[in-house]
Amino acid sequence: MKRFGIIALTSSGAHTARQLLTQLQSNQRQVSLYLPQRLARGTENYYFKGDFTAAIRHLFKEYDCVVCIMATGIVVRSLAGIIVDKTVDPAVIVMDEQANHVISLLSGHVGGANEWAGLIAKLTGADPVITTATDTEHVQAIDVLAKQLNGWYPNFKENTKALNRLLAENKPVELYIEPYLKRYVNSLSGFTVLNEITTHQEGVPLVIVSDRGNFTKIPEAIQIIPRVNVLGIGCRKDITNEMMQQAFEEFTRQHDLLWSSISQVVSIDIKRTEGAIQYIAQTIGADLEFFTARQLFPASKHYPSSLFVLKTVGVGNVACAAADFASGERVVTERYANHEITMALSRRHEI
Numbered sequence: 001m002k003r004f005g006i007i008a009l010t011s012s013g014a015h016t017a018r019q020l021l022t023q024l025q026s027n028q029r030q031v032s033l034y035l036p037q038r039l040a041r042g043t044e045n046y047y048f049k050g051d052f053t054a055a056i057r058h059l060f061k062e063y064d065c066v067v068c069i070m071a072t073g074i075v076v077r078s079l080a081g082i083i084v085d086k087t088v089d090p091a092v093i094v095m096d097e098q099a100n101h102v103i104s105l106l107s108g109h110v111g112g113a114n115e116w117a118g119l120i121a122k123l124t125g126a127d128p129v130i131t132t133a134t135d136t137e138h139v140q141a142i143d144v145l146a147k148q149l150n151g152w153y154p155n156f157k158e159n160t161k162a163l164n165r166l167l168a169e170n171k172p173v174e175l176y177i178e179p180y181l182k183r184y185v186n187s188l189s190g191f192t193v194l195n196e197i198t199t200h201q202e203g204v205p206l207v208i209v210s211d212r213g214n215f216t217k218i219p220e221a222i223q224i225i226p227r228v229n230v231l232g233i234g235c236r237k238d239i240t241n242e243m244m245q246q247a248f249e250e251f252t253r254q255h256d257l258l259w260s261s262i263s264q265v266v267s268i269d270i271k272r273t274e275g276a277i278q279y280i281a282q283t284i285g286a287d288l289e290f291f292t293a294r295q296l297f298p299a300s301k302h303y304p305s306s307l308f309v310l311k312t313v314g315v316g317n318v319a320c321a322a323a324d325f326a327s328g329e330r331v332v333t334e335r336y337a338n339h340e341i342t343m344a345l346s347r348r349h350e351i
Contacts, residue, residue: 002112004031005063007056012097013069014039020067020095023123034059053078065091065116072103079106086110087156093117095126103129109143133168139190141167142207142224148185149209149226150263150351159222163205167191174200177209181226184351211261227263228348231286232323232331233277234267234309236340244276245283247341255333255345259284263348266322268296270313291325299324303335319344 004024008017014035024031033044034055040046047055056078059066068075072094083089083106091113092106102124104117114130121128134141142163146153153159166173167190175191182188191207197215200206206221211229215221235244252259265281267274269290281288293314302324305316315321319342320331328349336343 001030002064003062004029004065004067004116005034005059006031006067006069007034007059008039008069008097009036009052009074010070010097011039016095016097016099017067017069019099020069020120020124024120027119027123032063057082060090060092063090065093065112067093067095067120068105069095069097071096072105075105091116093120095120095124099124099126101129102126104131108132108135109141110147112147114144134164134190137168137170137190139167139170140185140187145185145188145207145209146224148351149181149224150228151209151224151226152260153222153224155222163207163222166205172201173205173207175207175209176200178211180347181209181228184226184228211258212256213258214256225258225260227261228351229257229262230264230266230323230327230346230348231262232266232319232321232326232344232346233271233280234318234322234342235271235274235276237274239274239276239340241276241279243339244280244341247336247339247343248280248284250338251333251336251343251345254336257345262286262345264289264326266291266326268293268313268315268318268322271318289326291322296321296325302330318342 006017006021008014017033021031021033035044035046037046037050060079060082075094086107087110089107089111091111093113093116094103094105102117102120104113106113108114114135117128143160163173173191174194176194176197194200206218208215208221208223211226262284264287266289267277269292271277272290296315300315300317300321303317303320310316320335323331323344323346327346329346331344331346333345
């Protein structure tokens with residue numbers, strides 16, 4: 001869960017900060033409040049030795065979103081020396097003490113400041129102030145599109161700058177997106193959406209959104225790889241890393257699947273100590289999670305069952321059930337079985 005830090009300077013600001021704290025918490029957000037010691041009540045956090053600059057810089061380093069209820073100039077001067085880059089800096093939002101305006105100041109797209117400024121405006125009745133060009137032109141930014149898909153694309157800063165400029169200037173940018181991915185995206189405004197890549201117009205920038213890797217090379221194309229896939233794995237005891245690597249390569253090749261689209265590897269908890277499962281998750285940079293047989297049993301009923309596996313681990317199949325349970329969706333591949341390993345893939349119900 002993303003962590004919000006709210007900081008204020010004056011008694012009026014503290015009043016607004018407390019109201020916002022309550023509203024964000026009721027919206028199921030993890031929020032902390034920081035005030036001058038003279039204004040803090042009970043267990044509320046206060047500035048160490050009254051040092052505001054140290055306090056706001058602490059929030060900048062520790063929180064995903066910093067909400068500053070004060071003048072914009074104070075925030076800019078206090079943070080100027082520690083701002084690094086929009087790919088690593090947290091979202092910074094400025095709000096006036098009367099909650100009339102909420103400004104997305106820093107990391108509007110990648111950090112989420114635009115999105116959260118909109119949320120705070122909705123909760124408080126304030127006017128959101130968004131100044132990024134793609135937002136003011138009401139077109140979808142490529143970095144926002146990728147974020148909605150938990151996605152990755154190469155040369156992030158260079159491609160983001162070039163494509164967002166074209167989109168903001170209402171110049172043609174084509175886009176092909178796999179149909180199943182559209183449910184994760186709230187808008188494709190500004191793009192010329194293609195139903196087939198074969199209709200691409202040569203020379204026009206093209207964005208391909210897919211977890212597949214079999215596309216003909218197009219010089220003006222970049223690919224966003226969505227990280228929405230969940231890989232379920234079952235295996236016999238003490239399989240080797242080499243066996244797992246071979247099985248994984250066969251599975252991804254069979255389904256023309258880019259390994260970087262897998263965000264999570266899952267299995268049953270009895271396999272928690274299997275080094276080969278840990279190895280493949282670490283190798284592809286995916287999160288690793290294990291579930292109990294009791295958790296997996298309802299999902300296992302949707303797939304063919306092995307009596308041997310049922311007697312051994314408590315469910316009739318592991319790969320399919322684990323992928324299903326973790327993602328909240330049925331598997332989208334046939335169950336792979338080779339090298340004493342089973343695999344199956346599902347896609348997250350939501351990101």
